[in-house]
Amino acid sequence: METVITITMNPSLDLSTEVEEMIPGRKLRTTALCREPGGGGINVARGIHALGGQVSALYTLGGPTGQTLKKLIEQAGIKHHPIPIERPTRENFSVLEKSSGHLFHLVSPGPELSQQEWQQCLDKIKQWKPPPTYLVASGSLPPGVPDNWYARLARIAKKQEMRLILDTSGAPLQAALEEGVYLVKPNQHEFQNLTGYSVDTPEEQAALTREFVEQGKAEVVILTLGEKGALLTTREEQQRAQPPEVKGISPVGAGDSFVAVITFNLARGRSLKDTLYYGVAAAAAALLTPGTELYRTEDIERLYQQMCREKN
Secondary structure, three states, rough: OOOEEEOOOOOOOEEEEEEOOOOOOOOOOOOOOOOEEEEEHHHHHHHHHHHHOOOEEEEEEEHHHHHHHHHHHHHHOEEEEEEEEEOOOEEEEEEEEEOOEEEEEEEEOOOOOOHHHHHHHHHHOOOOOOOOOOEEEOOOOOOOOOHHHHHHHHHHHHHOEEEEEEOOHHHHHHHHHHHEEEEEOEEHHHHHHHHHOOOHHHHHHHHHHHHHOOOOEEEEEEEEEEHHOOEEOOOOOOOEOOOOOOOOOOOOOOOOOHHHHHHHHHHHHOOOHHHHHHHHHHHHHHHHOOOOOOOOHHHHHHHHHHHHHHHH
């Protein structure tokens, strides 16, 4: 039985490079182009695989960019299940300006999917035997996919007794929460949009996340707070975790790293408190890596141990 499956409706071929300085109208000399597989669920699968976890990645695949993406996933040794689509998989592009340390991250909308294509993705999950313990749905929905797609996925997950971990935003997130999910990870801005209330103070954060859980929208809410860490809320407990200060190189991938590590630790049976600490450590570790690289496992363990010492 597979414990974790990730699904990525809008994967990407992530390209990254560096220039000394971004100057308008000038020909800019870059470093060698780096190509990596990307998209929320694929990044989560990469992160789990790097830790030695068992995971399968389900994703849409189209055109020459899709074939390059597939080859990179195969080279990484990740078990994967591509679903063919007619239009080409998107490319995203990141440029680091070395003189300032500023990162420019350009994200494209992705290919438009037909009803038959996005329905095929739902059917694949519905027919998965035996169903996984954890189903991770992460990332944006591409054009052509209805806002209630994740809500449909949530219904399937409930029926199949899968624990759905959802990391998305906007109308698709709102619709899915009306169905109810196992775990959701909004940031402060996203959570404020969901509730319509300020969540600036610790008291507001604690009260509103608890209310969210009591309404049945999620069994576990992890409110991420940037450099202030995260707040985990269930019906039984609330836990906070704050990362040590780190000198970040690139924020790209921090959210996916967080989801990867909390999923890995939940699948291993760790406590929610330890899972939260490891997730916050992973997000901080991702800041220390260039481009779209996720994290280094030794950085996660070092930061986790430092958080535990500071807490005590």
